[in-house]
Amino acid sequence: MTIQKHFPYVDNNMFAENVALSDIAKQVGTPFYCYSNTAIKQNYQDYQQAFSDQDTLICYAVKANGNQAVLSTLAKLGSGADVVSMGEILRARAAGIPAEKIVYSGVAKTGEEIAYALNEGIFQFNVESEPEVELISQIATKLNKTAAISFRINPDVCANTHAKISTGKSENKFGVPISKARLAYKQAAALPNIKVQGVDVHIGSQLTQLAPFEEAYQRIAQLVVDLREDGHDISVIDIGGGLGITYRDENIPSKQAYAAVAKAQLGHLNCKIVIEPGRSLLGNAGILVTGVVFVKTGEERQFLILDAGMNDLIRPSMYEAYHEVLAVKKVSTALKTYDIVGPVCETGDTFAKARQINESTSGDLLAIMSCGAYGAVMASTYNTRMLAPEVMVKGSEFAIVRQRPTYEAVINADSVPNWL
Numbered sequence: 116m117t118i119q120k121h122f123p124y125v126d127n128n129m130f131a132e133n134v135a136l137s138d139i140a141k142q143v144g145t146p147f148y149c150y151s152n153t154a155i156k157q158n159y160q161d162y163q164q165a166f167s168d169q170d171t172l173i174c175y176a177v178k179a180n181g182n183q184a185v186l187s188t189l190a191k192l193g194s195g196a197d198v199v200s201m202g203e204i205l206r207a208r209a210a211g212i213p214a215e216k217i218v219y220s221g222v223a224k225t226g227e228e229i230a231y232a233l234n235e236g237i238f239q240f241n242v243e244s245e246p247e248v249e250l251i252s253q254i255a256t257k258l259n260k261t262a263a264i265s266f267r268i269n270p271d272v273c274a275n276t277h278a279k280i281s282t283g284k285s286e287n288k289f290g291v292p293i294s295k296a297r298l299a300y301k302q303a304a305a306l307p308n309i310k311v312q313g314v315d316v317h318i319g320s321q322l323t324q325l326a327p328f329e330e331a332y333q334r335i336a337q338l339v340v341d342l343r344e345d346g347h348d349i350s351v352i353d354i355g356g357g358l359g360i361t362y363r364d365e366n367i368p369s370k371q372a373y374a375a376v377a378k379a380q381l382g383h384l385n386c387k388i389v390i391e392p393g394r395s396l397l398g399n400a401g402i403l404v405t406g407v408v409f410v411k412t413g414e415e416r417q418f419l420i421l422d423a424g425m426n427d428l429i430r431p432s433m434y435e436a437y438h439e440v441l442a443v444k445k446v447s448t449a450l451k452t453y454d455i456v457g458p459v460c461e462t463g464d465t466f467a468k469a470r471q472i473n474e475s476t477s478g479d480l481l482a483i484m485s486c487g488a489y490g491a492v493m494a495s496t497y498n499t500r501m502l503a504p505e506v507m508v509k510g511s512e513f514a515i516v517r518q519r520p521t522y523e524a525v526i527n528a529d530s531v532p533n534w535l
């Protein structure tokens with residue numbers, strides 16, 4: 116019944132590949148994130164295959180999950196990186212992703228970050244505004260470097276996704292409006308030490324349909340024709356990320372079908388296509404394993420109180436996201452309806468309301484599914500709760516790929532001024 120085939124049940128016990136989750140829990144404690152190395156590889160290879168007949172650079176969107184073991188897995192497969200900060204460049208480089216496979220997105224790149232990226236020699240800046248390209252030009256001139264750029268184009272397309280992860284409508288803060296694009300390119304091309312090389316678009320995340328991609332790529336294709344007419348040498352089209360995953364029952368187009376749309380709209384333009392998938396590489400390659408602390412009977416409902424909270428996984432409270440919650444060990448086949456909540460002192464710390472799952476008691480393990488992307492990376496220590504450790508499984512092996520920090524380390528990160 117699970118939608119994540121690398122987390123199968125064997126005799127009613129959930130495994131990550133060939134390792135029982137209960138064995139990992141014994142060693143690491145709960146809550147913890149668990150990633151399947153095989154699932155990550157498979158997802159990457161599906162993209163590779165879907166785009167194999169097209170000059171393509173896959174730039175994994177590091178913000179979805181920046182763990183070094185994850186990045187290293189992808190680096191070994193030849194992946195590049197889409198980064199949104201200097202920290203993410205450092206992460207990608209530390210994991211062995213070459214600078215010439217890094218594209219740099221983000222609306223607020225600072226001078227320090229731009230200089231660092233230029234010195235590293237990244238593939239291109241995805242520029243989000245006119246003032247940004249002026250700053251890049253100034254810094255590149257000072258450093259005697261040439262900055263390769265694409266403008267991120269806001270195509271004014273409705274992505275039909277949650278408002279907080281929609282980025283391609285004219286009211287969103289991202290990119291340059293398509294109506295102003297030709298002027299922006301003209302001005303950028305006149306700036307010193309700027310090499311205009313492409314166009315970039317990313318319309319949002321967790322898209323469940325191909326139509327918005329198709330509409331955006333159509334507009335981008337026309338823009339490329341227009342820009343070439345204006346005399347620009349356009350050789351790169353970055354089509355962003357955004358392909359969704361199944362959290363519940365969403366019918367997601369295959370990577371093959373997604374690639375077919377991109378190639379149909381853009382293939383004839385003879386450009387290198389850059390893709391920036393995040394969620395669709397990692398989302399269903401990871402889960403969050405948590406323990407039941409208490410079962411509490413309220414006046415109207417039963418609460419299942421977990422040792423994982425919104426500080427560990429914020430997607431339900433932030434995006435009203437649905438995550439499947441499954442018993443790690445199915446002891447009883449009886450189903451019960453619970454409100455599934457965390458320990459944090461916020462009413463918003465709720466993973467699911469009126470959810471039917473296997474009857475559970477204190478001490479049981481549960482798996483919150485589809486947490487490989489935008490899970491651990493968005494965690495905080497709110498309520499002085501330690502960041503959940505991360506574990507990677509490959510076949511019959513597993514390793515802790517980020518330790519749970521100690522209380523001491525977290526408290527010692529603060530300091531008290533001596534004048535207090």
Ligand SMILES: *Cc1c(COP(=O)(O)O)cnc(C)c1O
Nearest residue numbers: 176220320356357391392393394
């Ligand atoms: C977040 C982001 C991505 C990745 O989006 P997914 O939905 O995780 O595939 C790609 N490109 C840019 C510019 C982003 O901001």
